[in-house]
Every structure is written in structure tokens, then in C-alpha cells.
Amino acid sequence: MKAVGTIRPSGMNRAWTRIGSSTNSGRDMSFSNKRYDAVTLDMGFTLVNLEGSTHRDLLAALAAEAGLTLTLDDVRRAIRAFWREWTAENATRVWHPSLAQDQASSYEIDQQICLRLGITDPALHAEANRRSEAIFHDLATFQVFPEVFEALTTLRTQVETLGILSNWGWRLPELCAALGLADYFDFIITSARIGAAKPHPNIFRAALARAASDPARTLHVGDDLAADVHGAQALGITGVLLDRHGAITPDGFPVVHSLTEVVTLL
Numbered sequence: 001m002k003a004v005g006t007i008r009p010s011g012m013n014r015a016w017t018r019i020g021s022s023t024n025s026g027r028d029m030s031f032s033n034k035r036y037d038a039v040t041l042d043m044g045f046t047l048v049n050l051e052g053s054t055h056r057d058l059l060a061a062l063a064a065e066a067g068l069t070l071t072l073d074d075v076r077r078a079i080r081a082f083w084r085e086w087t088a089e090n091a092t093r094v095w096h097p098s099l100a101q102d103q104a105s106s107y108e109i110d111q112q113i114c115l116r117l118g119i120t121d122p123a124l125h126a127e128a129n130r131r132s133e134a135i136f137h138d139l140a141t142f143q144v145f146p147e148v149f150e151a152l153t154t155l156r157t158q159v160e161t162l163g164i165l166s167n168w169g170w171r172l173p174e175l176c177a178a179l180g181l182a183d184y185f186d187f188i189i190t191s192a193r194i195g196a197a198k199p200h201p202n203i204f205r206a207a208l209a210r211a212a213s214d215p216a217r218t219l220h221v222g223d224d225l226a227a228d229v230h231g232a233q234a235l236g237i238t239g240v241l242l243d244r245h246g247a248i249t250p251d252g253f254p255v256v257h258s259l260t261e262v263v264t265l266l
Helices: 055-065 072-090 099-117 122-137 148-156 172-178 201-211 225-233 259-265
Strands: 038-041 161-166 187-190 218-222 238-242
Touching (some): 038 201, 055 072, 055 099, 055 122, 072 099, 148 259, 161 172, 172 187, 201 225, 218 225, 225 238
Parallel strands (some): 038 161, 161 187, 218 238
């Protein structure tokens, strides 16, 4: 995902008092009969919707400035094709994580999408990045799905550890705080801070380490079959596909249509 700029937090993680919790060291006995110790969730199109983003509009406008006639569907197809290839490349790509690298990656993403659209002017590449960064700095770009807070409240009582595991920019923790999500989670992992993105095993290993959980007792939920499901399965984690539109037939992996259904898998 695109990098998110500095957003004034609404408060970072606080300690949760969980139902049946114990102050003793060791595993909480209230979770001992559960199949999973840890659940991780993707961010984009899992916790938050970006369909209303004006990113497509700005790219279409820049294409017009370049003398190209493109529809929003043309732009949408180009963006989706880029992300499919980018996800495939992530299976083997690693980098040294830093804010500077995250900013460079953000520029490269916009540049590559522009080139797919036939926009070759470097000045327009820079303008695309400037405008898209403004969009992804804007909290209004992100809409938390309606069932999310109810689902998270329930999951907090059902698993020992709950985390976010996302291909996202450096400032994902600040965004989650501003959206009121951070307090529900024990950790927030973004690819920008790990130096690897799903489906690369390194980012899943980072989540397992933070959760102190065995792969067989960890469940990951996301909307991308390659990144979230296949990436998780490669390490022995249960990968669950979130298919909000009912378009996917399960084939060797569980499918849910809402985050409220995740609890039925536990």
C-alpha cells in the first residue's frame, strides 16, 4: 500500500482487560480450549475501504494532461495489474527498511503506474506522487468497514493475541491510532518497517515472533489470495480469504465474507 503521512494520533495502544484474563505468567487459561493463539488481519480492504479514493481520478487527470484519453476503468485496470505484479515480485524481494526507502518506494509505485498508463513525462510522475501522497495523508481517504469494531471487540475475547499484518507504508501505526483501530491490537506490522512484504515469509515470521505463536496456532485474514492466503500457508499459518463480494469459490482455504465470520473459525 501507499505510505501514509503524519497523522495526529487519537491515542495509542492501551492495556486490555480481557474476559477471564489472569495476572499469572504463562498462557491465559481462558484461551486454552481455542484452536488458535493468534490472529492477524490485513489492513487495506480488510479493515478499511479505499474504494472511494480519488487516486484513480488524479491519474486520469494526469493522463489527460499528457494528451491521453483514458477512462476510470482503464486506470483501475492498470492499477490492479500493477499490484498483481508487485505482489508476485514481493515473494522474493527484500530491502533495508527506512523512512527514506519507504518514500522512494512510494515514488516508484506512482512512476510505474504512470508508465503503464502511457504517461512518460518525469514531471508528471513527480506530480502524481505529490498528489497521491496528499490523498493518502488525508484521513478521509480511509473508511473503516461497518462491522470492524464489533468484530474486533469479539475477537479480543476469543484469542490471546491480535495483530495487524499489512503491506503498507511507514506510518501505519499512526493511521491506525487516528482511525481508532490501534487500541484493539497487540502489535501492528507494516512491510515498510520489516523490509519485506507479503507473501514473503519474512513478514509472516515477524508476526509469529511478535505473537510468540506457533504457525499451526496462528490464523491470518486478508483479501488477497496470493499475498495473504498463499503467503500464510507457505509457513504453516492458516490463511483465510476475506471475500466481501462473494466472488471466490473456496479451494483448499477457508473463505469469510465479513470479519464477524472469523470467530466461527476459532
